[in-house]
Amino acid sequence: MDVTEQKYFSTIDFVLFVLLLVASMAIGLYYALSGRQQRTTREFLLADQSMKCLPLSLSLMATFQSAVAIVGTPAEVFTNGTQYWFIGCSYILGLLIPAHIFIPVFYRLHLTSAYQYLELRFCKAVRICGTITFIFQMIIYMGVGIYTPALALNAVTGFHLWGAVLATGLVCTIYTALGGLKAVIWTDVFQTVVMFAGQLAVIIVGVQQAGGLSHIWRKVIEGNRISGIDLNPDPTVRHTFWTLALGGVFLMLSLYGVNQTQVQRYLSSRTEKEAVMSCYMVFPCLQIALGLSCVMGLVMFACYSDNSPLDNQYITSKDQMVLYFIMDMLQDFSGLPGLFVACLFSASLSTISSAFSSLATVTMEDLIKPHYPSMVETRATLLSKILTFAYGLVCLVMAYVIHLMNGSVLQVTLSIFGMVGGPLLGVFCLGIFFPLANSTGAVTGLVAGLVLAFWVGIGGFVTQIPSITTVSTFLSHSVFLYFSAFSKPVGLYALYSLSYMWYSALNSSVVILIGLIVSLITGPMKQGELVAGTVYPLMDKAQDLMQKLLRPKSCVGSREQRVKWTHLPSNAMLQYYIDIHCSVLQVLIALCISVFPANWYMPGTNKWSCPNREKHCKGGREKDLSTIISGCLFGAGNISVTYNQKSYHLLVGV
Numbered sequence: 001m002d003v004t005e006q007k008y009f010s011t012i013d014f015v016l017f018v019l020l021l022v023a024s025m026a027i028g029l030y031y032a033l034s035g036r037q038q039r040t041t042r043e044f045l046l047a048d049q050s051m052k053c054l055p056l057s058l059s060l061m062a063t064f065q066s067a068v069a070i071v072g073t074p075a076e077v078f079t080n081g082t083q084y085w086f087i088g089c090s091y092i093l094g095l096l097i098p099a100h101i102f103i104p105v106f107y108r109l110h111l112t113s114a115y116q117y118l119e120l121r122f123c124k125a126v127r128i129c130g131t132i133t134f135i136f137q138m139i140i141y142m143g144v145g146i147y148t149p150a151l152a153l154n155a156v157t158g159f160h161l162w163g164a165v166l167a168t169g170l171v172c173t174i175y176t177a178l179g180g181l182k183a184v185i186w187t188d189v190f191q192t193v194v195m196f197a198g199q200l201a202v203i204i205v206g207v208q209q210a211g212g213l214s215h216i217w218r219k220v221i222e223g224n225r226i227s228g229i230d231l232n233p234d235p236t237v238r239h240t241f242w243t244l245a246l247g248g249v250f251l252m253l254s255l256y257g258v259n260q261t262q263v264q265r266y267l268s269s270r271t272e273k274e275a276v277m278s279c280y281m282v283f284p285c286l287q288i289a290l291g292l293s294c295v296m297g298l299v300m301f302a303c304y305s306d307n308s309p310l311d312n313q314y315i316t317s318k319d320q321m322v323l324y325f326i327m328d329m330l331q332d333f334s335g336l337p338g339l340f341v342a343c344l345f346s347a348s349l350s351t352i353s354s355a356f357s358s359l360a361t362v363t364m365e366d367l368i369k370p371h372y373p374s375m376v377e378t379r380a381t382l383l384s385k386i387l388t389f390a391y392g393l394v395c396l397v398m399a400y401v402i403h404l405m406n407g408s409v410l411q412v413t414l415s416i417f418g419m420v421g422g423p424l425l426g427v428f429c430l431g432i433f434f435p436l437a438n439s440t441g442a443v444t445g446l447v448a449g450l451v452l453a454f455w456v457g458i459g460g461f462v463t464q465i466p467s468i469t470t471v472s473t474f475l476s477h478s479v480f481l482y483f484s485a486f487s488k489p490v491g492l493y494a495l496y497s498l499s500y501m502w503y504s505a506l507n508s509s510v511v512i513l514i515g516l517i518v519s520l521i522t523g524p525m526k527q528g529e530l531v532a533g534t535v536y537p538l539m540d541k542a543q544d545l546m547q548k549l550l551r552p553k554s555c556v557g558s559r560e561q562r563v564k565w566t567h568l569p570s571n572a573m574l575q576y577y578i579d580i581h582c583s584v585l586q587v588l589i590a591l592c593i594s595v596f597p598a599n600w601y602m603p604g605t606n607k608w609s610c611p612n613r614e615k616h617c618k619g620g621r622e623k624d625l626s627t628i629i630s631g632c633l634f635g636a637g638n639i640s641v642t643y644n645q646k647s648y649h650l651l652v653g654v
């Protein structure tokens, strides 16, 4: 290896890169000209609601898998070992919850934009706040997505930086604007295949070049890069099992549960079941992507452990590591560098096209259409296409803004997801899980969450300046001075050093907490005010689950059969106990259920509630501490009804 040696990009590599762009463009044009030629917004923005599960799942995965993950993950494993791999554990809950909670709620409300939900559940103002927050998040993300592969390519091969940015930006804008969501999803499928092919080819050849599997294994063991499971509960440690597997769940929820790009895909599927299935199928795809990236990091480590190109200053940032490795070790395999570069750009194209499409959708549906309710379809579709172009331009501008910063792209991107996506996740959860939350609470919560997010996020950014160089130095120093002038070192410093993997969890929880407090103060939402289907009956489902788990096998049978509400005397006062046996966990769950009786917040939908409650039941919730405690201790799955000073007990599923 030679310091001054410039790595080249051969003709065949260049051809492969151009082929990728041409093929993507061709797919876009095909969908622009097929079907009804993208004349309605339903066709243009929701792919005619005709998508099947396999293309959807590949597209779902591709959306948040950009060049950032392709270059960032191996670099992370190269420098810090395989601890990051544990983020894979967060995919379980991070996909199960969207599949079984968010998808059913959104799908059944027949939305186009996820933010329509916020208006249905709260009010217009919350919807607008949500939309703007989302636009902000995606615009930054787009900039990172388009700039990252171009920079890596430029740094290692001298390939023209802005040429690459312009070429990808233009191609992507054109196929998205012409072909609509269908083109975006099918190019995603093609690009995912290229992405996996590129990574796999590089790993296979890389393993041979590095001296075989056993040699690699010996090297990574010697270099201590296979991390054991780190169970340290300290939330300030960057990567531990908890920050990744638990904090990661919230990150995944903000991306796969409530982010418009993904919600739009769920909504474009033919049936709800197919949407749920596609969410399930993202799991193996994401695991493969993560596994390949981590393995690539290990292969790189085996090649460079004693001779790091970073230490030798052949490259300036660890995000250039992967491309350096490919140009250095695999240059003789003609076409391989090109295939990998195609892989890198595939990852980014699939991300920014999704961003364009979702941004056009929310701008149209949430910001423009409400003001022009009578706009004709052809006009709305044309406008959506123009919006796509406009966001293409915004993306190029953002690439330039990102050019002015530099840092480790993976951490920066995931931090932004947590800082902006976290509060958004919070508002959706507030609406879906807490019937008492009102609009004032939602807006206040969201704003408070965003303020906290930027405070902690920027605080963390700035206090870590020695380890990561970020933003232009001038900006960081002025922000730093600002922060040091106002901070009380110990307490705040601790907050700033919170692991970025907790950002989503912290920020969404704060939105929920503040939202609930403000709602309680300003007058909680009343039963009748809720639009049907906007709240997920969590407590009901928990009760169902408890019943299933606790009920002895011999007593299966549905509760409805046993409880006949029509047999209740009128004016009866209802109290109910939950069937609880003695484990602590069960008592805790029972307490939660007792504190929030389902019939109080879900009129009509709760199978345990009296359908004619107003008529049958006096007053509001009939519940006091003693019923809760006795319910927990002795309650045996019964509902007790007090009528004329007499108690009647109805048996429920025991």
Ligand SMILES: CC(C)(CO)[C@@H](O)C(=O)NCCC(=O)O
Binding pocket: 064, 065, 066, 067, 068, 069, 070, 087, 145, 255, 286, 290, 351, 410, 413, 414
């Ligand atoms: C979103 C996750 C965490 C899901 O694995 C992963 O794809 C990732 O690290 N993405 C980084 C962002 C990006 O690649 O654009």
Ligand code: NA
Binding pocket: 061, 062, 063, 064, 065, 066, 067, 346, 347, 348, 349, 350, 351, 352
């Ligand atoms: Na992508």
